Amino acid sequence: MxxxxxxxxxxxxxxxxxxxxxxxxxxxxxxxxxxxxxxxxxxxxxxxxxxxxxxxxxxxxxxxxxxxxxxxxxxxxxxxxxxxxxxxxxxxxxxxxxxxxxxxxxxxxxxxxxxxxxxxxxxxxxxxxxxxxxxxxxxxxxxxxxxxxxxxxxxxxxxxxxxxxxxxxxxxxxxxxxxxxxxxxxxxxxxxxxxxxxxxxxxxxxxxxxxxxxxxxxxxxxxxxxxxxxxxxxxxxxxxxxxxxxxxxxxKGTPYLGLGPSAHSFDGKNRGSNPSTNPGYIKSIGSGKIPFEAELSSVEDQVNDRILTGLRTVWGLSPSALDEDFGIALLESRSKEIEKLEKQGWLIWDGKILSLTKRGMLLADSIAAELFI
CATH class of the missing domain: 3.20.20.70 (Aldolase class I)
Known part of the structure:
Protein backbone atom coordinates (compact mmCIF):
# COMPACT_ATOMS: atom_id res chain seq x y z
CA MET A 1 0.00 0.00 0.00
CA LYS A 252 4.31 3.48 10.14
CA GLY A 253 6.83 3.85 7.31
CA THR A 254 4.42 3.43 4.40
CA PRO A 255 5.84 4.71 1.08
CA TYR A 256 4.32 7.89 -0.29
CA LEU A 257 4.76 10.10 -3.33
CA GLY A 258 4.89 13.85 -2.80
CA LEU A 259 3.79 16.06 -5.70
CA GLY A 260 4.20 19.82 -6.11
CA PRO A 261 6.83 22.35 -4.96
CA SER A 262 8.59 21.44 -1.67
CA ALA A 263 6.71 18.11 -1.41
CA HIS A 264 8.59 15.23 0.23
CA SER A 265 8.52 11.59 -0.87
CA PHE A 266 9.56 8.30 0.73
CA ASP A 267 10.03 5.00 -1.12
CA GLY A 268 10.34 2.85 1.99
CA LYS A 269 14.09 3.40 2.35
CA ASN A 270 15.08 6.80 0.99
CA ARG A 271 13.54 10.23 1.30
CA GLY A 272 13.73 13.26 -0.96
CA SER A 273 11.97 16.46 -1.92
CA ASN A 274 11.01 18.78 -4.74
CA PRO A 275 12.44 22.32 -5.01
CA SER A 276 10.73 24.96 -2.88
CA THR A 277 10.18 27.49 -5.66
CA ASN A 278 7.13 27.60 -7.87
CA PRO A 279 8.96 28.99 -10.98
CA GLY A 280 11.80 26.47 -10.62
CA TYR A 281 9.38 23.62 -10.19
CA ILE A 282 7.24 24.63 -13.18
CA LYS A 283 10.33 25.17 -15.39
CA SER A 284 11.69 21.74 -14.56
CA ILE A 285 8.36 20.04 -15.27
CA GLY A 286 8.03 22.01 -18.52
CA SER A 287 11.33 20.60 -19.74
CA GLY A 288 10.20 17.06 -18.94
CA LYS A 289 12.62 16.77 -16.03
CA ILE A 290 11.54 15.29 -12.71
CA PRO A 291 12.40 17.98 -10.10
CA PHE A 292 12.88 15.46 -7.29
CA GLU A 293 16.15 15.39 -5.33
CA ALA A 294 16.72 12.07 -3.56
CA GLU A 295 18.53 11.78 -0.25
CA LEU A 296 20.07 8.31 -0.25
CA SER A 297 20.01 6.81 3.24
CA SER A 298 22.65 4.58 4.81
CA VAL A 299 21.60 1.59 6.89
CA GLU A 300 22.33 3.69 9.99
CA ASP A 301 20.06 6.46 8.68
CA GLN A 302 17.25 3.99 8.05
CA VAL A 303 17.59 2.44 11.51
CA ASN A 304 17.64 5.83 13.23
CA ASP A 305 14.66 6.94 11.18
CA ARG A 306 12.77 3.83 12.34
CA ILE A 307 13.72 4.55 15.97
CA LEU A 308 12.60 8.19 15.75
CA THR A 309 9.28 7.56 14.02
CA GLY A 310 8.46 4.42 16.02
CA LEU A 311 8.93 6.06 19.40
CA ARG A 312 6.64 8.94 18.41
CA THR A 313 3.66 6.60 18.12
CA VAL A 314 1.37 4.55 20.33
CA TRP A 315 2.60 1.44 18.47
CA GLY A 316 6.14 2.02 19.67
CA LEU A 317 9.39 0.52 18.42
CA SER A 318 9.95 -3.19 17.87
CA PRO A 319 13.60 -4.16 18.54
CA SER A 320 12.98 -7.60 17.01
CA ALA A 321 11.86 -5.95 13.75
CA LEU A 322 15.06 -3.88 13.72
CA ASP A 323 17.08 -7.06 14.19
CA GLU A 324 15.13 -8.87 11.47
CA ASP A 325 15.27 -6.04 8.94
CA PHE A 326 18.74 -4.63 9.62
CA GLY A 327 20.61 -7.06 11.86
CA ILE A 328 20.68 -4.47 14.67
CA ALA A 329 20.43 -5.81 18.24
CA LEU A 330 19.22 -2.60 19.87
CA LEU A 331 18.45 -4.13 23.25
CA GLU A 332 22.07 -5.23 23.57
CA SER A 333 23.83 -2.23 22.06
CA ARG A 334 21.72 0.31 23.96
CA SER A 335 20.93 -1.65 27.13
CA LYS A 336 22.40 0.96 29.50
CA GLU A 337 20.54 3.81 27.83
CA ILE A 338 17.25 1.89 27.85
CA GLU A 339 17.62 0.96 31.52
CA LYS A 340 18.41 4.58 32.44
CA LEU A 341 15.45 5.97 30.49
CA GLU A 342 13.13 3.41 32.11
CA LYS A 343 14.30 4.40 35.59
CA GLN A 344 13.79 8.07 34.77
CA GLY A 345 10.19 7.37 33.76
CA TRP A 346 10.58 8.30 30.10
CA LEU A 347 10.54 4.90 28.42
CA ILE A 348 8.67 1.57 28.79
CA TRP A 349 9.88 -1.89 27.73
CA ASP A 350 7.13 -4.50 27.91
CA GLY A 351 9.15 -7.41 26.57
CA LYS A 352 8.21 -6.77 22.93
CA ILE A 353 7.89 -3.04 22.33
CA LEU A 354 9.76 0.08 23.43
CA SER A 355 7.41 3.02 23.90
CA LEU A 356 7.44 6.44 25.48
CA THR A 357 5.53 7.30 28.62
CA LYS A 358 3.24 10.32 28.51
CA ARG A 359 6.03 12.30 30.18
CA GLY A 360 8.47 10.90 27.64
CA MET A 361 6.43 12.44 24.82
CA LEU A 362 7.78 15.81 25.94
CA LEU A 363 11.34 14.73 25.14
CA ALA A 364 10.76 12.34 22.24
CA ASP A 365 13.54 13.59 19.95
CA SER A 366 16.23 13.64 22.63
CA ILE A 367 15.20 10.20 23.91
CA ALA A 368 15.33 8.77 20.38
CA ALA A 369 18.77 10.35 19.91
CA GLU A 370 20.07 8.40 22.92
CA LEU A 371 19.11 5.18 21.17
CA PHE A 372 20.47 6.06 17.74
CA ILE A 373 23.17 3.83 16.32
Whole structure:
Protein backbone atom coordinates (compact mmCIF):
# COMPACT_ATOMS: atom_id res chain seq x y z
CA MET A 1 0.00 0.00 0.00
CA UNK A 2 1.07 3.61 -0.50
CA UNK A 3 -0.08 7.22 -0.29
CA UNK A 4 0.05 10.35 -2.43
CA UNK A 5 0.55 13.86 -1.03
CA UNK A 6 -0.13 16.93 -3.18
CA UNK A 7 1.27 20.27 -2.02
CA UNK A 8 -0.74 23.33 -3.09
CA UNK A 9 1.56 26.30 -2.29
CA UNK A 10 -0.93 29.16 -2.23
CA UNK A 11 -2.56 31.14 0.61
CA UNK A 12 -4.71 34.25 0.70
CA UNK A 13 -2.40 35.78 3.29
CA UNK A 14 0.71 34.84 5.23
CA UNK A 15 0.20 33.56 8.77
CA UNK A 16 2.75 35.14 11.07
CA UNK A 17 4.13 31.79 12.32
CA UNK A 18 4.22 29.75 9.09
CA UNK A 19 7.44 28.81 7.30
CA UNK A 20 5.92 26.28 4.87
CA UNK A 21 6.44 26.99 1.19
CA UNK A 22 3.58 29.09 -0.21
CA UNK A 23 2.78 32.18 -2.27
CA UNK A 24 0.07 34.80 -1.76
CA UNK A 25 0.10 35.57 -5.49
CA UNK A 26 -2.84 33.45 -6.62
CA UNK A 27 -2.40 34.23 -10.32
CA UNK A 28 -0.13 31.20 -10.74
CA UNK A 29 -2.58 28.53 -9.58
CA UNK A 30 -3.57 27.35 -13.08
CA UNK A 31 0.05 26.92 -14.18
CA UNK A 32 0.94 25.13 -10.98
CA UNK A 33 -1.99 22.70 -11.24
CA UNK A 34 -1.00 21.91 -14.84
CA UNK A 35 2.58 21.24 -13.72
CA UNK A 36 1.46 18.92 -10.90
CA UNK A 37 -0.63 17.00 -13.44
CA UNK A 38 2.50 16.55 -15.56
CA UNK A 39 4.50 15.46 -12.53
CA UNK A 40 1.90 12.78 -11.82
CA UNK A 41 2.64 11.28 -15.23
CA UNK A 42 6.41 11.71 -14.92
CA UNK A 43 6.56 9.94 -11.55
CA UNK A 44 4.08 7.15 -12.13
CA UNK A 45 6.82 4.54 -11.50
CA UNK A 46 7.94 5.92 -8.12
CA UNK A 47 5.62 3.72 -6.07
CA UNK A 48 6.63 0.60 -8.05
CA UNK A 49 3.05 -0.39 -8.78
CA UNK A 50 1.95 -0.34 -5.15
CA UNK A 51 -1.74 0.34 -4.61
CA UNK A 52 -2.55 3.85 -3.42
CA UNK A 53 -4.88 3.86 -0.41
CA UNK A 54 -4.71 7.50 0.71
CA UNK A 55 -4.55 10.87 -1.06
CA UNK A 56 -3.85 14.06 0.85
CA UNK A 57 -4.17 17.62 -0.48
CA UNK A 58 -2.00 19.82 1.75
CA UNK A 59 -0.43 23.22 1.63
CA UNK A 60 -0.65 26.10 1.67
CA UNK A 61 -4.39 26.20 1.28
CA UNK A 62 -5.66 23.53 -1.14
CA UNK A 63 -9.25 24.59 -0.44
CA UNK A 64 -8.47 27.52 -2.74
CA UNK A 65 -8.60 25.17 -5.75
CA UNK A 66 -11.78 25.01 -7.80
CA UNK A 67 -13.82 21.83 -8.14
CA UNK A 68 -12.51 21.54 -11.71
CA UNK A 69 -8.87 21.79 -10.61
CA UNK A 70 -9.24 19.25 -7.80
CA UNK A 71 -11.16 16.89 -10.08
CA UNK A 72 -8.51 17.25 -12.78
CA UNK A 73 -5.72 16.20 -10.41
CA UNK A 74 -7.72 13.29 -9.01
CA UNK A 75 -8.48 12.10 -12.55
CA UNK A 76 -4.76 12.24 -13.43
CA UNK A 77 -3.95 10.13 -10.37
CA UNK A 78 -6.59 7.58 -11.40
CA UNK A 79 -5.05 7.45 -14.89
CA UNK A 80 -1.55 6.58 -13.65
CA UNK A 81 -1.89 4.69 -10.35
CA UNK A 82 -3.70 1.64 -9.03
CA UNK A 83 -6.17 2.87 -6.43
CA UNK A 84 -8.02 1.26 -3.55
CA UNK A 85 -8.85 4.44 -1.70
CA UNK A 86 -9.52 4.31 2.01
CA UNK A 87 -9.27 8.07 2.60
CA UNK A 88 -9.00 11.31 0.59
CA UNK A 89 -8.15 14.35 2.71
CA UNK A 90 -8.37 18.04 1.92
CA UNK A 91 -6.82 20.68 4.15
CA UNK A 92 -9.32 23.52 4.31
CA UNK A 93 -9.58 26.85 6.07
CA UNK A 94 -12.88 27.61 7.83
CA UNK A 95 -13.51 30.64 5.58
CA UNK A 96 -13.63 28.32 2.53
CA UNK A 97 -16.42 26.10 3.87
CA UNK A 98 -19.24 27.44 1.73
CA UNK A 99 -22.15 25.13 1.03
CA UNK A 100 -21.12 24.99 -2.64
CA UNK A 101 -17.51 24.09 -1.88
CA UNK A 102 -18.46 21.43 0.64
CA UNK A 103 -20.89 19.77 -1.77
CA UNK A 104 -18.32 19.89 -4.56
CA UNK A 105 -15.62 18.30 -2.42
CA UNK A 106 -17.99 15.57 -1.30
CA UNK A 107 -18.93 14.81 -4.92
CA UNK A 108 -15.23 14.39 -5.80
CA UNK A 109 -14.79 11.66 -3.21
CA UNK A 110 -13.03 13.76 -0.59
CA UNK A 111 -14.07 12.23 2.73
CA UNK A 112 -11.87 13.86 5.40
CA UNK A 113 -11.55 17.59 6.04
CA UNK A 114 -8.44 18.73 7.87
CA UNK A 115 -9.47 22.10 9.25
CA UNK A 116 -6.82 24.75 9.95
CA UNK A 117 -8.64 26.29 12.90
CA UNK A 118 -5.57 26.93 15.15
CA UNK A 119 -7.68 28.82 17.72
CA UNK A 120 -11.28 29.69 18.49
CA UNK A 121 -10.25 33.02 20.08
CA UNK A 122 -10.58 36.16 17.94
CA UNK A 123 -7.59 37.89 19.52
CA UNK A 124 -5.33 34.90 18.86
CA UNK A 125 -6.52 34.48 15.26
CA UNK A 126 -5.85 38.17 14.57
CA UNK A 127 -2.37 37.91 16.07
CA UNK A 128 -1.62 34.87 13.90
CA UNK A 129 -3.01 36.75 10.87
CA UNK A 130 -5.43 33.95 10.06
CA UNK A 131 -7.94 34.63 7.29
CA UNK A 132 -10.95 33.24 9.15
CA UNK A 133 -12.90 34.57 12.11
CA UNK A 134 -13.69 32.93 15.44
CA UNK A 135 -17.30 32.45 14.30
CA UNK A 136 -16.17 30.66 11.14
CA UNK A 137 -13.97 28.43 13.29
CA UNK A 138 -16.92 27.62 15.57
CA UNK A 139 -19.20 26.85 12.61
CA UNK A 140 -16.71 24.73 10.65
CA UNK A 141 -17.56 21.24 11.91
CA UNK A 142 -21.32 21.77 11.83
CA UNK A 143 -21.10 23.09 8.25
CA UNK A 144 -19.11 20.03 7.21
CA UNK A 145 -21.52 17.65 8.90
CA UNK A 146 -24.48 19.35 7.24
CA UNK A 147 -22.86 18.62 3.87
CA UNK A 148 -22.45 14.95 4.77
CA UNK A 149 -18.85 14.78 5.94
CA UNK A 150 -18.17 12.36 8.79
CA UNK A 151 -14.38 12.52 9.18
CA UNK A 152 -12.61 15.65 10.40
CA UNK A 153 -9.27 16.74 11.79
CA UNK A 154 -8.93 19.96 13.78
CA UNK A 155 -5.55 21.71 13.84
CA UNK A 156 -4.78 23.70 17.00
CA UNK A 157 -1.76 25.67 18.21
CA UNK A 158 -0.83 25.83 21.90
CA UNK A 159 1.90 27.83 23.63
CA UNK A 160 0.54 31.28 22.80
CA UNK A 161 2.18 33.55 25.42
CA UNK A 162 -0.34 34.77 27.98
CA UNK A 163 -0.54 35.53 31.70
CA UNK A 164 -2.15 32.13 32.34
CA UNK A 165 -3.45 29.06 30.50
CA UNK A 166 -7.01 30.32 30.06
CA UNK A 167 -6.84 30.87 26.29
CA UNK A 168 -5.55 27.37 25.65
CA UNK A 169 -8.01 25.82 28.08
CA UNK A 170 -10.87 27.55 26.23
CA UNK A 171 -9.55 26.43 22.84
CA UNK A 172 -9.15 22.81 23.88
CA UNK A 173 -12.52 22.73 25.63
CA UNK A 174 -14.21 24.04 22.50
CA UNK A 175 -12.37 21.56 20.26
CA UNK A 176 -13.53 18.68 22.47
CA UNK A 177 -17.07 20.06 22.53
CA UNK A 178 -17.04 20.06 18.73
CA UNK A 179 -16.31 16.31 18.92
CA UNK A 180 -14.41 16.19 15.64
CA UNK A 181 -12.94 12.78 16.48
CA UNK A 182 -9.42 13.91 15.65
CA UNK A 183 -7.20 16.75 16.91
CA UNK A 184 -3.71 17.67 15.72
CA UNK A 185 -2.03 20.06 18.17
CA UNK A 186 1.32 21.78 17.73
CA UNK A 187 3.25 24.17 19.92
CA UNK A 188 3.76 27.70 18.63
CA UNK A 189 7.25 27.70 17.14
CA UNK A 190 9.25 30.78 16.18
CA UNK A 191 10.84 30.24 12.75
CA UNK A 192 13.56 32.69 11.61
CA UNK A 193 12.09 33.84 8.27
CA UNK A 194 8.54 34.41 9.51
CA UNK A 195 7.00 37.62 10.82
CA UNK A 196 7.09 36.06 14.28
CA UNK A 197 10.78 35.32 13.88
CA UNK A 198 11.55 38.90 12.86
CA UNK A 199 9.52 40.33 15.76
CA UNK A 200 11.35 38.07 18.19
CA UNK A 201 14.72 39.12 16.79
CA UNK A 202 13.78 42.78 17.26
CA UNK A 203 12.50 42.19 20.78
CA UNK A 204 8.90 42.88 19.79
CA UNK A 205 7.68 39.38 20.69
CA UNK A 206 8.57 37.16 23.65
CA UNK A 207 7.77 33.46 23.17
CA UNK A 208 6.35 31.50 26.09
CA UNK A 209 8.94 29.68 28.17
CA UNK A 210 9.43 25.91 27.97
CA UNK A 211 7.67 25.15 31.26
CA UNK A 212 4.57 27.12 30.20
CA UNK A 213 4.41 25.20 26.89
CA UNK A 214 5.02 21.85 28.63
CA UNK A 215 2.15 22.51 31.04
CA UNK A 216 -0.18 23.13 28.10
CA UNK A 217 0.99 19.92 26.42
CA UNK A 218 0.29 17.96 29.60
CA UNK A 219 -3.18 19.57 29.85
CA UNK A 220 -3.77 18.51 26.25
CA UNK A 221 -2.84 14.91 27.09
CA UNK A 222 -5.02 14.86 30.20
CA UNK A 223 -8.14 16.39 28.64
CA UNK A 224 -8.06 14.39 25.40
CA UNK A 225 -7.60 11.19 27.39
CA UNK A 226 -10.66 12.01 29.51
CA UNK A 227 -12.65 12.65 26.32
CA UNK A 228 -11.79 9.24 24.87
CA UNK A 229 -9.04 10.30 22.48
CA UNK A 230 -5.89 8.23 21.99
CA UNK A 231 -2.56 10.00 21.56
CA UNK A 232 -1.46 7.79 18.67
CA UNK A 233 1.40 10.13 17.74
CA UNK A 234 2.93 12.96 19.73
CA UNK A 235 0.89 15.69 18.02
CA UNK A 236 -2.10 13.60 16.92
CA UNK A 237 -5.09 12.53 19.01
CA UNK A 238 -7.94 10.45 17.65
CA UNK A 239 -10.91 8.53 18.92
CA UNK A 240 -10.87 4.77 18.17
CA UNK A 241 -11.56 4.23 14.47
CA UNK A 242 -11.02 7.90 13.65
CA UNK A 243 -7.23 8.12 13.28
CA UNK A 244 -6.15 10.03 10.14
CA UNK A 245 -5.07 7.19 7.84
CA UNK A 246 -2.68 9.16 5.65
CA UNK A 247 -0.82 10.59 8.64
CA UNK A 248 -0.83 7.22 10.39
CA UNK A 249 0.88 5.66 7.39
CA UNK A 250 3.64 8.29 7.55
CA UNK A 251 4.56 7.15 11.03
CA LYS A 252 4.31 3.48 10.14
CA GLY A 253 6.83 3.85 7.31
CA THR A 254 4.42 3.43 4.40
CA PRO A 255 5.84 4.71 1.08
CA TYR A 256 4.32 7.89 -0.29
CA LEU A 257 4.76 10.10 -3.33
CA GLY A 258 4.89 13.85 -2.80
CA LEU A 259 3.79 16.06 -5.70
CA GLY A 260 4.20 19.82 -6.11
CA PRO A 261 6.83 22.35 -4.96
CA SER A 262 8.59 21.44 -1.67
CA ALA A 263 6.71 18.11 -1.41
CA HIS A 264 8.59 15.23 0.23
CA SER A 265 8.52 11.59 -0.87
CA PHE A 266 9.56 8.30 0.73
CA ASP A 267 10.03 5.00 -1.12
CA GLY A 268 10.34 2.85 1.99
CA LYS A 269 14.09 3.40 2.35
CA ASN A 270 15.08 6.80 0.99
CA ARG A 271 13.54 10.23 1.30
CA GLY A 272 13.73 13.26 -0.96
CA SER A 273 11.97 16.46 -1.92
CA ASN A 274 11.01 18.78 -4.74
CA PRO A 275 12.44 22.32 -5.01
CA SER A 276 10.73 24.96 -2.88
CA THR A 277 10.18 27.49 -5.66
CA ASN A 278 7.13 27.60 -7.87
CA PRO A 279 8.96 28.99 -10.98
CA GLY A 280 11.80 26.47 -10.62
CA TYR A 281 9.38 23.62 -10.19
CA ILE A 282 7.24 24.63 -13.18
CA LYS A 283 10.33 25.17 -15.39
CA SER A 284 11.69 21.74 -14.56
CA ILE A 285 8.36 20.04 -15.27
CA GLY A 286 8.03 22.01 -18.52
CA SER A 287 11.33 20.60 -19.74
CA GLY A 288 10.20 17.06 -18.94
CA LYS A 289 12.62 16.77 -16.03
CA ILE A 290 11.54 15.29 -12.71
CA PRO A 291 12.40 17.98 -10.10
CA PHE A 292 12.88 15.46 -7.29
CA GLU A 293 16.15 15.39 -5.33
CA ALA A 294 16.72 12.07 -3.56
CA GLU A 295 18.53 11.78 -0.25
CA LEU A 296 20.07 8.31 -0.25
CA SER A 297 20.01 6.81 3.24
CA SER A 298 22.65 4.58 4.81
CA VAL A 299 21.60 1.59 6.89
CA GLU A 300 22.33 3.69 9.99
CA ASP A 301 20.06 6.46 8.68
CA GLN A 302 17.25 3.99 8.05
CA VAL A 303 17.59 2.44 11.51
CA ASN A 304 17.64 5.83 13.23
CA ASP A 305 14.66 6.94 11.18
CA ARG A 306 12.77 3.83 12.34
CA ILE A 307 13.72 4.55 15.97
CA LEU A 308 12.60 8.19 15.75
CA THR A 309 9.28 7.56 14.02
CA GLY A 310 8.46 4.42 16.02
CA LEU A 311 8.93 6.06 19.40
CA ARG A 312 6.64 8.94 18.41
CA THR A 313 3.66 6.60 18.12
CA VAL A 314 1.37 4.55 20.33
CA TRP A 315 2.60 1.44 18.47
CA GLY A 316 6.14 2.02 19.67
CA LEU A 317 9.39 0.52 18.42
CA SER A 318 9.95 -3.19 17.87
CA PRO A 319 13.60 -4.16 18.54
CA SER A 320 12.98 -7.60 17.01
CA ALA A 321 11.86 -5.95 13.75
CA LEU A 322 15.06 -3.88 13.72
CA ASP A 323 17.08 -7.06 14.19
CA GLU A 324 15.13 -8.87 11.47
CA ASP A 325 15.27 -6.04 8.94
CA PHE A 326 18.74 -4.63 9.62
CA GLY A 327 20.61 -7.06 11.86
CA ILE A 328 20.68 -4.47 14.67
CA ALA A 329 20.43 -5.81 18.24
CA LEU A 330 19.22 -2.60 19.87
CA LEU A 331 18.45 -4.13 23.25
CA GLU A 332 22.07 -5.23 23.57
CA SER A 333 23.83 -2.23 22.06
CA ARG A 334 21.72 0.31 23.96
CA SER A 335 20.93 -1.65 27.13
CA LYS A 336 22.40 0.96 29.50
CA GLU A 337 20.54 3.81 27.83
CA ILE A 338 17.25 1.89 27.85
CA GLU A 339 17.62 0.96 31.52
CA LYS A 340 18.41 4.58 32.44
CA LEU A 341 15.45 5.97 30.49
CA GLU A 342 13.13 3.41 32.11
CA LYS A 343 14.30 4.40 35.59
CA GLN A 344 13.79 8.07 34.77
CA GLY A 345 10.19 7.37 33.76
CA TRP A 346 10.58 8.30 30.10
CA LEU A 347 10.54 4.90 28.42
CA ILE A 348 8.67 1.57 28.79
CA TRP A 349 9.88 -1.89 27.73
CA ASP A 350 7.13 -4.50 27.91
CA GLY A 351 9.15 -7.41 26.57
CA LYS A 352 8.21 -6.77 22.93
CA ILE A 353 7.89 -3.04 22.33
CA LEU A 354 9.76 0.08 23.43
CA SER A 355 7.41 3.02 23.90
CA LEU A 356 7.44 6.44 25.48
CA THR A 357 5.53 7.30 28.62
CA LYS A 358 3.24 10.32 28.51
CA ARG A 359 6.03 12.30 30.18
CA GLY A 360 8.47 10.90 27.64
CA MET A 361 6.43 12.44 24.82
CA LEU A 362 7.78 15.81 25.94
CA LEU A 363 11.34 14.73 25.14
CA ALA A 364 10.76 12.34 22.24
CA ASP A 365 13.54 13.59 19.95
CA SER A 366 16.23 13.64 22.63
CA ILE A 367 15.20 10.20 23.91
CA ALA A 368 15.33 8.77 20.38
CA ALA A 369 18.77 10.35 19.91
CA GLU A 370 20.07 8.40 22.92
CA LEU A 371 19.11 5.18 21.17
CA PHE A 372 20.47 6.06 17.74
CA ILE A 373 23.17 3.83 16.32
Missing amino acids: AGIYIHIPFCRQACHYCDFHFSTNLSGIDSLVAAIAEEIALRKEFLLGQTVETIYFGGGTPSLLSEKQLGFLLAKIRDHFALDLKEVTLEANPDDLSEENLNNWKSLGIDRLSLGIQSFQEEVLRFYNRAHSAKEALDAISSGRKAGFEKFSIDLIYGFPHTDHSLWEKDLAEALRQDSGHISAYSLTVEPKTALGKWTEKGLFQPADEDFVAEQFEWLQEQTDKAGYIQYEISNFGKPGQFALHNTNYW
